[in-house]
Amino acid sequence: MIDLKDITVTFKNKASTVHAVQDVSLQVEAGDTYGIVGYSGAGKSTLVRVINYLQKPTSGTAIVNGQALGKLDKDQLWVARRKIGMIFQHFNLMNSRTIAGNIEYPLRYSKLTKAGRAKKVQELLALVGLSDKADAYPAQLSGGQKQRVGIARALANDPEILLCDEATSALDPKTTGEIIDLLKRLNQQLHITIVFITHEMSAVKSLCNHVAVMEDGKIVERGALLDIFSNPQQALTRDFINTATQLDTALAEVRKQPAVINLPANARLVHLSYTGASTDQPLIAGLYQQYGITANILYGNIEFLQDVPVGNLIVILTGDTTKLPTAFSQLRDQGVTVTLLDPKGDAVD
Ligand SMILES: Nc1ncnc2c1ncn2[C@@H]1O[C@H](COP(=O)(O)OP(=O)(O)OP(=O)(O)O)[C@@H](O)[C@H]1O
Ligand SMILES: [Mg+2]
Structure with missing residues (x-):
């Protein structure tokens, strides 16, 4: 056209x-x-x-x-x-x-x-x-x-x-x-x-x-x-999206919480984003069952884009940090976008 x-x-x-x-x-x-x-x-x-x-x-x-x-x-x-x-x-x-x-x-x-x-x-x-x-x-x-x-x-x-x-x-x-x-x-x-x-x-x-x-x-x-x-993929695109989903506002609030300010060495602040089919999968439960990693959900939002659910979670994952890379790749295989967040930074990166 x-x-x-x-x-x-x-x-x-x-x-x-x-x-x-x-x-x-x-x-x-x-x-x-x-x-x-x-x-x-x-x-x-x-x-x-x-x-x-x-x-x-x-x-x-x-x-x-x-x-x-x-x-x-x-x-x-x-x-x-x-x-x-x-x-x-x-x-x-x-x-x-x-x-x-x-x-x-x-x-x-x-x-x-x-x-x-x-x-x-x-x-x-x-x-x-x-x-x-x-x-x-x-x-x-x-x-x-x-x-x-x-x-x-x-x-x-x-x-x-x-x-x-x-x-x-x-x-x-x-x-x-x-x-x-x-x-x-x-x-x-x-x-x-x-x-x-x-x-x-x-x-x-x-x-x-x-x-x-x-x-x-x-x-x-x-x-x-x-x-x-x-x-x-691009920082600029993420900027626009985070404003639209209000994830930037949520993240600013999350970073003020004591659990994030005093993040222990065996914990990571992570943004999980997923669409459609992935939302049905018990992502968080799987992390614990397979890797002993616990998740503390600080922010969660699901909205519908073209009738497909799109979820965003900001979580603290705590556990054996050597197992995190494997856990992350498994999440990615399930269609989840996993982004490690800087607890002190001022932007999702
Ligand atoms: N007729 C023109 N003569 C000279 N420069 C121009 C002309 N039209 C646009 N520009 C310049 O081209 C660039 C792109 O302008 P454009 O209007 O396409 O941007 P935009 O993305 O639509 O911006 P906005 O969101 O402000 O509308 C700008 O630097 C603008 O100053
Ligand atoms: Mg214009």
């Missing part, structure tokens, strides 16, 4: 050169909800704007819906873009037009009759739950409602892809949840492929089936959501 190959975007002006995107390849399959996470300036917006060619890459090819966008002339590109909707952090609505007027705007060149357009607008309003706001103006709407208008407008030409650039970043957590539920529904009911840029891994966690993490213009890690959450 989306195939970006070796995309580089360099901004040059007299004073400086910015390598916003550096040699990035990215494949998004039809029906995916693909999250792109990164801190400010990582190059997320620039990369995503290549998908609809609002940003022409300095080098590389963007193939969307089987078409190499760089090979299209102006008119062909205009047609291709109509199949790619986009929504933004600050909604970008036209304040002088009504809600219905905003949603109708992208239909101004469509072949629909006036009545056909009005019907389409009604359908879109109903789809996003704003049928009663047709004649209101943007200034009369809440942030969440404005974003619903943005979504309805983006869907006017029945796109196959919806690009979301920080679409929930200006919203409170409850409203963010509602917009994410709407996007999920659009993905499931209309099979729209979604690319969702954010600096909040928690939004990715509830919406996406894939995630890529960007830093300094590059994708440093990518994969299926569950794989990334249960076994992140």
